[in-house]
Amino acid sequence: MGTRVAAALKDAALAGFVALVLAFPLVGFATNDEGGPSLAIHTRFTWVLLGGAGVFAARLVLTVLRALLPHLVKVGRSNSPARLAGPRRHGARLFGALLVAFAIALPFLPFSSRYLVDLGTTVLIYIMLGWGLNVVVGLAGLLDLGYVAFYAVGAYSFALIARWYGLGFWEALPLSGLLSASFGVLLGFPVLRLRGDYLAIVTLGFGEIVRIVLLNWTDVTGGPNGIAGVPRPTFFGLVLLPRAPNGGATFSQFFGLSFSPDQRIDFLYFVILALALVTNAFSLRLRRLPIGRAWEALREDEIACRALGIDPTRVKLSAFAIGAMLGGFAGAFFATRQGFISPESFTFQESATILAIVVLGGMGSQMGVVLAAILLVTFPEFGRAFAEFRMLLFGAAMVAIMVWRPRGLLAQRAPSVRLRAAAVAVEAT
Amino acid sequence: MAYFLQQLINGLTLGAVYGLIAIGYTMVYGIIGMINFAHGEIYMIGAFISFLAFLVLGALGLASVPLALFAVLLIAMAFTAVYGWAVERLAYRPLRGSFRLAPLISAIGMSIFLQNYVQLLQGARVKSLPPVVTGGFRIMEQGGFVVQMSWLQLMIIVLTVALMAGFSVVISATPLGRAQRACEQDMRMAQLSGIDVDRVVALTFVMGAALAAVAGLMVMLYYGVIDFFIGFLAGVKAFTAAVLGGIGSLPGAILGGLLIGLIEAFWSGYFASGYKDVSVFGVLILVLIFRPTGLLGRPEVEKV
Numbered sequence: 265m266g267t268r269v270a271a272a273l274k275d276a277a278l279a280g281f282v283a284l285v286l287a288f289p290l291v292g293f294a295t296n297d298e299g300g301p302s303l304a305i306h307t308r309f310t311w312v313l314l315g316g317a318g319v320f321a322a323r324l325v326l327t328v329l330r331a332l333l334p335h336l337v338k339v340g341r342s343n344s345p346a347r348l349a350g351p352r353r354h355g356a357r358l359f360g361a362l363l364v365a366f367a368i369a370l371p372f373l374p375f376s377s378r379y380l381v382d383l384g385t386t387v388l389i390y391i392m393l394g395w396g397l398n399v400v401v402g403l404a405g406l407l408d409l410g411y412v413a414f415y416a417v418g419a420y421s422f423a424l425i426a427r428w429y430g431l432g433f434w435e436a437l438p439l440s441g442l443l444s445a446s447f448g449v450l451l452g453f454p455v456l457r458l459r460g461d462y463l464a465i466v467t468l469g470f471g472e473i474v475r476i477v478l479l480n481w482t483d484v485t486g487g488p489n490g491i492a493g494v495p496r497p498t499f500f501g502l503v504l505l506p507r508a509p510n511g512g513a514t515f516s517q518f519f520g521l522s523f524s525p526d527q528r529i530d531f532l533y534f535v536i537l538a539l540a541l542v543t544n545a546f547s548l549r550l551r552r553l554p555i556g557r558a559w560e561a562l563r564e565d566e567i568a569c570r571a572l573g574i575d576p577t578r579v580k581l582s583a584f585a586i587g588a589m590l591g592g593f594a595g596a597f598f599a600t601r602q603g604f605i606s607p608e609s610f611t612f613q614e615s616a617t618i619l620a621i622v623v624l625g626g627m628g629s630q631m632g633v634v635l636a637a638i639l640l641v642t643f644p645e646f647g648r649a650f651a652e653f654r655m656l657l658f659g660a661a662m663v664a665i666m667v668w669r670p671r672g673l674l675a676q677r678a679p680s681v682r683l684r685a686a687a688v689a690v691e692a693t
Numbered sequence: 694m695a696y697f698l699q700q701l702i703n704g705l706t707l708g709a710v711y712g713l714i715a716i717g718y719t720m721v722y723g724i725i726g727m728i729n730f731a732h733g734e735i736y737m738i739g740a741f742i743s744f745l746a747f748l749v750l751g752a753l754g755l756a757s758v759p760l761a762l763f764a765v766l767l768i769a770m771a772f773t774a775v776y777g778w779a780v781e782r783l784a785y786r787p788l789r790g791s792f793r794l795a796p797l798i799s800a801i802g803m804s805i806f807l808q809n810y811v812q813l814l815q816g817a818r819v820k821s822l823p824p825v826v827t828g829g830f831r832i833m834e835q836g837g838f839v840v841q842m843s844w845l846q847l848m849i850i851v852l853t854v855a856l857m858a859g860f861s862v863v864i865s866a867t868p869l870g871r872a873q874r875a876c877e878q879d880m881r882m883a884q885l886s887g888i889d890v891d892r893v894v895a896l897t898f899v900m901g902a903a904l905a906a907v908a909g910l911m912v913m914l915y916y917g918v919i920d921f922f923i924g925f926l927a928g929v930k931a932f933t934a935a936v937l938g939g940i941g942s943l944p945g946a947i948l949g950g951l952l953i954g955l956i957e958a959f960w961s962g963y964f965a966s967g968y969k970d971v972s973v974f975g976v977l978i979l980v981l982i983f984r985p986t987g988l989l990g991r992p993e994v995e996k997v
Contacts, residue, residue: 286779289772290738290814293745303822305748407794409801454982461728461797462981465932469974472929480967612925616805623798656809662802667787670795 272327280320287315356631363634367537371530378526381533385601387641388536389594394621394633395543396590401619402628403551404583405563406456407464410471411618413451414588416478416610418444418595423491423605424484433497433600437593444592445585452584456577471615478607490606494599496528497535532601539597543590544630550586559583560628613655620658624665695835700962701955702832706846706915708954709853713908714931715938715946716860717777717901723877723941724897725789730800731780733928734807735902739773739909740919741811744820758825769910770903777902780807781895804924812921821918849911856907857947860900864943873897877941926970930957933977939990948988 292312296304367388371381393415400408421443425436455466478485485491496503502515515527550556558579562569566576599605621640625632640658644651714736721729746765755761784803788796829843864870872893875883884890912927913919934953938945953973960972980987 282775282779285772285775289742289745289768290811293749294815295745295748295820303748303751305745305752405794407797455978458981458985460793462936462985464794464797465728465929465936466978466981468929469977473971473974476968476971480965616801619798619801620805652813653809655805656813659802659804659806659809663784663799663806666791666795666799666802667784670788670791 268331272324272331275327276320276324279323280316283319284312284316287312291315360631364541371533378529381526381529383642383645385529385533385536387637388533388540389598389601390618390621390637390641391634392536392540392543392594392597393591393618394625394637395540395547395630396587396594397618397622398628398630398633399547399550399559399590400583400587401622402626403547403556403563404559404580405460406580406583407460408467408584408587409464409612409615409619410467410469410474411587411591412610412612412615413467413471413474414444414448414591415595415598415614416474416607417447417588418592419599419605419609420478420485420491420595421592422596422599423494426495427491427493432495433596437596440596441589441592444595445589447592448585448588449581452581452588453577456580456584468612468615471610471612475607475610475612478610485607488606488608490604490608491599492604494603494605496603497532497600499531536597536601539593543593547586547590548630555579555582617658620662623662695833695838695840696962698832698840699838700958702840702842702846703962704955704958705951706849706954707958708934708951709850710908710911710915710950711927711931711934711953712947712950713853713856713904713911714927715934715950716943717905718932718935719938719940719942719946720873720897720901722935724873725785725796725880725894727785727796728800728932729785729898729901730797730928731784731803731807732901732905733924733926733931734804734811735773735777735780735924736905736909736912736927736931737919737921737924738776738807738811739769739902739906740913740923741815741820741909741921742772742906743769743910743913744822744919747822747825762825766907766910769906773906773909774899774903777898777905778895780902781898786891786894804928808921808924815921817921819918819920822913824917825914845914849915852907852911853947856904857943860904861943863900869893869896929977930973933973933980936977936987937980939987941991942987942989945987945989 292309293305293307296306367384370376370384393411396414397408397411400406400411418440422433422436422440425431425439426433431439451467451470455463458466479488481487499515502518514523515521515531521527551560558569558574559582561572561574562576562579569576569579598609602609617640621633621636624640625634625636640654643657644654714732717732717735718729721727721732743765746768747761750761750764755764780803784799785796788799826843826845826848829841829846832840832842834840864873872883872888873896875886875888876890876893880890883893908927909919912923930953931950934949935946936949937952938947938949953976956972956976957969960966961969964972
């Protein structure tokens with residue numbers, strides 16, 4: 265017992281010492297940024313000591329916890345299929361239904377406000393993006409670091425179609441999705457033969473290329489100034505504005521209501537909610553079809569798939585295209601909601617955020633994406649301090665999740681469809 | 694011709710820096726087969742530590758420039774190496790043996806974390822340092838265009854060559870290098886023959902981080918400005934260099950770095966500089982599609 269305590273103390277002291285060394289240059293010294301380009305330097309050695317002490321304490325607590333509760337703080341190396349499959353949760357379906365009911369009722373609830381509905385719209389955009397990326401990363405197992413490119417293609421194609429051909433949101437929506445999907449096929453075709461991590465880097469490159477082209481192709485995209493005046497969606501041809509632009513009826517006139525800008529906010533919220541629900545139904549359906557099963561099989565073992573006669577390139581390409589299409593829909597909605605788009609909205613940071621949502625939620629889990637999106641989007645709203653630490657905590661959480669629960673908060677790696685007879689036969693032997 | 698020569702010099706300088714960063718990618722990939730996405734951030738941290746070290750040494754009254762440079766070089770390498778070690782220990786070692794994409798996702802998380810860590814601690818503003826090494830010499834003059842090479846450019850190239858040479862000796866002639874090569878060939882077999890694999894991997898990260906710190910110092914001196922975001926682009930470019938040269942191959946990393954530096958310099962010299970990063974990404978994509986093993990790499994056989 266005594267030796268174990270001594271070992272734990274020694275280990276914690278070592279961790280604390282490393283933390284001190286790490287913190288010394290970057291925490292201990294800083295330049296005075298206020299007041300011009302002065303190069304005066306000031307020290308913050310108390311912070312360094314606090315950091316070292318904090319790491320010492322945290323490491324000690326972790327060691328003690330690990331000794332007391334070995335199963336809780338176990339590093340997630342286990343890949344045993346029995347643990348991964350797990351029983352199907354029936355509670356999840358009920359919870360999902362309750363969540364949908366709450367989402368529909370949100371604008372009408374007594375505590376609801378314009379701000380809350382707007383926040384809900386942002387959350388839903390990320391949920392939709394997360395579900396789109398989930399098809400690519402979670403189901404097909406292809407790490408896409410440039411997902412934001414498809415989001416951008418959707419947004420810009422809607423804005424440009426609306427500007428050049430005068431189409432409204434609903435006519436242009438399928439076109440943007442289609443354009444994004446064909447873009448996905450175009451980009452995906454040459455690169456999908458690559459190995460997983462190479463693919464990730466290439467998609468990162470594509471994402472950056474798309475952003476740089478948007479930034480520099482001023483004639484078409486408006487460069488850094490972006491495109492303003494993207495049309496708003498209509499409710500079966502009724503505009504949600506105080507006055508109809510060309511003599512038609514507005515939403516409020518048609519229904520005999522008095523106009524209020526909240527109607528547009530609520531309407532946008534319901535549009536994205538409907539889009540998200542359709543997306544959810546679509547991807548849940550898809551993963552039960554042969555193509556969805558092929559995705560999951562491919563994620564688990566590409567070589568075995570090849571041996572079974574599944575063409576990996578075609579299967580991957582379909583996942584890529586469908587993910588891209590969903591991203592394109594979300595992009596078109598983003599453009600119509602903001603009314604203004606610029607390349608600044610489509611940086612790598614955005615790709616990383618969407619990926620973080622999928623990873624934290626649990627790759628392949630629809631509900632996990634919802635929870636992670638709510639968590640990550642609403643978190644910075646709690647205050648400026650939280651907003652500043654948001655990305656820092658994102659990064660730390662991504663590492664921690666990979667170390668402790670590599671399958672995400674809600675792990676879903678059980679195949680969507682399983683052969684009952686075979687399962688029974690295995691159990692019988 | 695004169696303009697060409699000037700771009701050649703600029704490109705070689707840039708390429709030397711990319712090569713130094715690329716070594717870190719290529720060694721880690723060679724041994725544990727993962728893309729250390731946070732390596733660009735390590736380089737950025739190296740640049741920040743050098744910047745702060747210069748200011749502190751200046752405040753302490755160290756006036757001699759060569760001495761200060763040498764001290765900063767050592768300080769930056771030492772502290773950045775500890776960062777490299779800590780990143781491996783925290784974010785990658787627990788994941789050895791986990792599923793394929795786990796280390797990459799963890800590395801992306803680490804990269805986001807480090808970027809914001811530095812931003813929160815040191816501020817988001819661009820830091821600028823007045824030139825430390827000034828002056829240079831003329832190489833030739835043609836039609837009023839003077840081709841010059843600054844002392845700093847010469848220093849960067851010479852230092853890179855020296856580090857490369859020292860490094861090749863370490864890899865080929867020391868017990869550590871032999872252990873590294875053994876781990877690269879077969880990690881399990883290396884472990885069975887008594888090599889402490891964890892230690893070898895950790896030392897690989899330490900060496901890569903120290904070289905990245907040198908690159909950070911060089912870039913800080915060369916451009917005079919740094920911010921918390923420089924690691925991302927430099928990291929992607931250096932990774933491209935590693936892939937172009939053949940990932941896992943040390944001479945390949947330097948060759949790739951020089952080529953990427955030259956491509957970037959000539960592209961901005963002769964074409965639209967707004968698209969210069971596209972040229973690098975384009976090279977990356979083309980190489981991966983048509984020659985995934987790079988120029989000097991060996992083909993990789995995937996085993997079941």
